Structure formats: C-alpha cells, structure tokens
Amino acid sequence: MNLLKRIFSKLNIVEQCKKYNISLWQCPQFLFLVMGMIIVVSSLTAYAFGTRYIEDPLTVALIIQLLAGVLLTMATIITRSFERLAEANRLKSEFISVVSHQLRSPLSNLKWTIELLTSGKLGKIEEKQVEYFKIIRENSNRMHELVSDLLTVSRIESAKLPFKKQEFSMQELVDNLIIEYKPLASASNVEVIFKKVDDLPKASSDPSRIKLVMENLLDNAIRYVNEKGKVEIKLSQENNNIRFSVKDNGVGIPEKDKKYIFQKFFRSENVLRHQTKGSGLGLYISKAIIKKAKGKIGFQSEESKGSTFWFIIPIN
Amino acid sequence: MKTILFIEDESALQKTVGEILKQEGYEIISALDGRVGLKLAQRKTPDLILLDLILPKLNGFEVLKKLKENSETKNIPVIVLTNLEGIEDIDKAIELGAQSYLVKAQYELKELVEKVKKILNE
Numbered sequence: 001m002n003l004l005k006r007i008f009s010k011l012n013i014v015e016q017c018k019k020y021n022i023s024l025w026q027c028p029q030f031l032f033l034v035m036g037m038i039i040v041v042s043s044l045t046a047y048a049f050g051t052r053y054i055e056d057p058l059t060v061a062l063i064i065q066l067l068a069g070v071l072l073t074m075a076t077i078i079t080r081s082f083e084r085l086a087e088a089n090r091l092k093s094e095f096i097s098v099v100s101h102q103l104r105s106p107l108s109n110l111k112w113t114i115e116l117l118t119s120g121k122l123g124k125i126e127e128k129q130v131e132y133f134k135i136i137r138e139n140s141n142r143m144h145e146l147v148s149d150l151l152t153v154s155r156i157e158s159a160k161l162p163f164k165k166q167e168f169s170m171q172e173l174v175d176n177l178i179i180e181y182k183p184l185a186s187a188s189n190v191e192v193i194f195k196k197v198d199d200l201p202k203a204s205s206d207p208s209r210i211k212l213v214m215e216n217l218l219d220n221a222i223r224y225v226n227e228k229g230k231v232e233i234k235l236s237q238e239n240n241n242i243r244f245s246v247k248d249n250g251v252g253i254p255e256k257d258k259k260y261i262f263q264k265f266f267r268s269e270n271v272l273r274h275q276t277k278g279s280g281l282g283l284y285i286s287k288a289i290i291k292k293a294k295g296k297i298g299f300q301s302e303e304s305k306g307s308t309f310w311f312i313i314p315i316n
Numbered sequence: 317m318k319t320i321l322f323i324e325d326e327s328a329l330q331k332t333v334g335e336i337l338k339q340e341g342y343e344i345i346s347a348l349d350g351r352v353g354l355k356l357a358q359r360k361t362p363d364l365i366l367l368d369l370i371l372p373k374l375n376g377f378e379v380l381k382k383l384k385e386n387s388e389t390k391n392i393p394v395i396v397l398t399n400l401e402g403i404e405d406i407d408k409a410i411e412l413g414a415q416s417y418l419v420k421a422q423y424e425l426k427e428l429v430e431k432v433k434k435i436l437n438e
Contacts, residue, residue, distance in 0.1 A: 104399045108420040109328040115425040116332050121339055144421065162403055 028083040035075030043068050089157075097154035103147045110140045149281040153264065156288040161209075163292055168207040170235055170242050171200055177214050178233070181222065190222045190229035197235050203242050204316045205293045213289050213297075216282040217246045217309045224307075225250035238312060241295070245310035253301040261299065262287045286311075318436050319343040321362040323353030323379065324397065325371050333366070336429060342436075350374025354382055357389045364436055367414070369398040369405065377408060384413040393435050397428070 017027035050060035301307035347353035369376030
C-alpha cells in the first residue's frame with residue numbers, strides 16, 4: 001500500500017514541479033510526459049495513414065519506428081535541457097542560501113560590536129567620531145537587511161517559507177505600523193494618513209508576514225515621494241476579503257517598467273534617479289507572501305502623479 | 317556575583333558580549349568549543365549558560381543534551397544564542413531543554429542583556 005502511495009506521489013507531476021518553483025511548461029517531468037503522449041499519438045496516426053496508403057506492412061512499421069525514434073530523440077533533448085535549467089535554478093538558490101547564512105555571522109557580530117561602541121559604555125565618543133560611527137552602523141544595517149532579504153528569497157524559492165496562521169486584527173497591525181514609521185515619515189517630510197474603519201472583521205493569516213508586506217509597501221510609498229509627500233492608508237472589507245491599500249503622491253512608475261515591478265532585484269530607472277537604497281527584493285517577497293496567504297496584490301500608478309499599491313487577503 | 321558560561325567559538329562575540337555582561341556585574345567564563353564548554357559547565361556549575369549551536373569539537377545540540385542528562389548541570393538555565401533560524405532547529409533545542417532561543421540577527425545586544433538579567437533574577 002505504501003509503495004503504491006509512493007509511486008503515485010512520484011507520478012504527481014504538478015507537485016514535483018512545484019518543488020522546482022518553475023512553471024509547469026518548463027518542468028522536465030511534465031514535458032517528458034507531454035512528449036511521450038505526442039509520440040504515442042503520432043505513432044498511431046502514422047500507423048493509420050501508413051496502412052491506408054502503403055501496401056507493404058514492413059515499410060509502415062519502419063516509418064513508424066523512424067518517426068517514433070526522431071520524436072523520442074527530440075523529447076530527450078528538450079527535457080534534458082529543461083532539467084539542466086531547473087537544476088541550475090536550484091543550485092543558484094542553494095548557493096544564495098549558503099552564502100547568506102555565512103554572511104550572517106560576521107554581520108551580526110559587527111552589529112553587536114557597533115552597538116557596544118556607540119553605547120558609550122566603552123568610553124565617551126568624540127564629537128567628531130559620532131557621525132562616522134553612525135555611518136558604520138547604518139551600512140552594517142544595510143548589509144544585514146540585504147542578507148535577511150536574500151535568505152527570505154531563497155526560502156521562498158525552495159518553498160520553505162514558514163507560515164503560521166492565526167486570527168488577528170489588520171487595524172491593530174496598521175496602528176502599530178504607523179507608530180513604527182513615524183520617525184521615517186517625519187524625517188522624509190511625509191504625512192501619513194490612516195482612515196480607521198469600524199467593524200472590520202479579523203483576518204486569518206500569519207500576522208508577522210502580512211506586517212512585512214505592509215512595511216514594504218509603506219516604506220516604498222514614503223521613500224519614493226518628493227517634497228511634501230502625502231501617503232494614505234486604507235483598510236476596507238471587500239466581500240470575503242480585507243483590502244489594504246497605500247496611496248502616495250510620489251514619483252510613480254513609468255509605463256515600461258510596470259510589468260517588471262514584482263521581479264527580483266528590479267529597480268525602476270526613476271528610482272535610481274532618486275537614489276534610494278534598497279535591495280529590489282521587497283515587492284518580490286511581498287508578492288510571494290500574499291500568494292501564500294491565498295490573496296492578491298497589485299498596483300495602479302502614473303508617472304510623476306503617484307501610485308497606489310494594494311493587497312487583499314481572505315477573512316477565513 | 318553570578319557566573320555566566322558563554323560557549324561560543326566566535327572570539328568577536330566572546331569579547332563584545334563578555335564585555336557588556338561584565339559591566340552588568342556578572343562573571344563570565346568563556347569556552348570556545350563544545351567539549352571545553354561541557355567540561356567547564358560540570359566543573360564550575362555557572363548560574364546561566366549561553367550556548368551557540370555551531371561549535372567545533374562538539375556541537376551545541378550535543379552539549380545541550382549532555383548538560384540535561386547530567387544531574388549536576390541539568391538545572392542550569394540555557395539560552396541558545398545562534399544564527400540558525402529554522403523551525404526544526406528551534407524545536408529541537410526547546411525539546412532538548414533550552415529555556416530560550418535567540419537568533420542573534422534578530423536581537424539587539426541590549427535585548428540580550430535584558431533577557432539574561434530576567435532569567436538570572438528569577
């Protein structure tokens with residue numbers, strides 16, 4: 001019974017292919033199955049046509065053999081190359097994961113040592129030095145965040161992102177979010193408005209992951225805004241979902257970049273002009289989280305006018 | 317004065333964490349590998365053990381297991397201090413008897429100190 005179950009799960013192509021984290025049409029096992037079926041169908045067709053128009057059965061057999069042989073060779077070549085693609089993808093993810101883990105240790109050592117130094121507990125820091133210690137700390141934090149993002153990405157790609165479901169209030173999450181982002185908002189001269197909604201039902205998902213998505217979207221909204229920015233956060237109920245949206249009057253997204261927005265490491269050109277630091281992984285990670293939460297994420301944007309990023313997650 | 321045994325192979329952390337805990341008034345015993353760590357735990361019976369998981373000679377999980385098997389050391393609270401954040405590792409450490417599991421990258425130094433003080437004051 002167990003053996004049968006194991007055989008069946010091995011044959012469950014869709015599940016096998018999900019492990020590679022690529023689409024079905026790029027998955028070697030699935031393609032081989034498809035090619036196999038094409039071979040069978042073409043052989044039968046060749047047989048049907050052959051016996052109709054050709055007298056000698058041996059010739060028909062030969063034609064079918066040749067046809068099957070050619071198709072089989074093609075199938076092998078195609079699936080081998082996709083197999084190599086999937087393997088390369090997996091090795092790349094593994095590499096990123098290993099390197100990120102290795103980087104974590106020296107970076108967290110740095111973080112704590114800098115914290116100790118700047119705490120003043122090892123002696124007073126000279127006026128002149130304070131600024132430079134700040135630079136060290138900020139850059140160490142940047143590296144730290146990048147490595148964390150990379151680890152999250154590699155976990156997403158190997159489908160090992162832990163997701164603990166529970167009931168929580170989106171309202172509370174947003175309230176905390178706004179408090180957390182107050183310093184950044186005021187430093188960037190951006191006004192953050194949140195219109196509370198009464199009687200919003202509780203959402204059922206992983207609150208720490210959803211919070212990460214909210215942080216990403218709010219962070220982007222604040223950073224990509226010019227002078228006198230205004231960011232509006234809205235929460236609402238849409239049928240059986242809760243909708244979260246962040247609207248900004250910032251630089252917007254150029255039309256040609258729109259389809260790449262959720263891709264890994266993508267930074268729009270006009271972002272580079274505005275010199276914001278970031279790994280380009282925030283939206284990729286956000287999309288993966290919302291997908292795992294069985295929700296949807298999207299945006300509307302007009303260059304120089306602003307953007308609205310939104311996501312919906314189911315209530316239960 | 318309460319004593320803390322710090323089992324960690326990174327000398328940078330031995331220095332940094334050691335220094336701040338010393339300033340808080342604790343005596344710090346350092347071990348740079350799992351085997352020495354275990355020996356010192358048995359010999360000195362500290363009030364708290366800070367344990368890294370990736371260690372030379374004997375890894376943190378093994379050290380934890382042996383600490384909890386030994387009647388002299390099994391009641392010493394252990395805080396696991398590591399950068400491994402997989403759920404399997406966390407579960408394993410808690411199952412083996414760790415009181416707390418802190419992922420270094422997710423905590424500030426002062427938060428670690430708070431945690432230590434809290435456990436030692438219980």
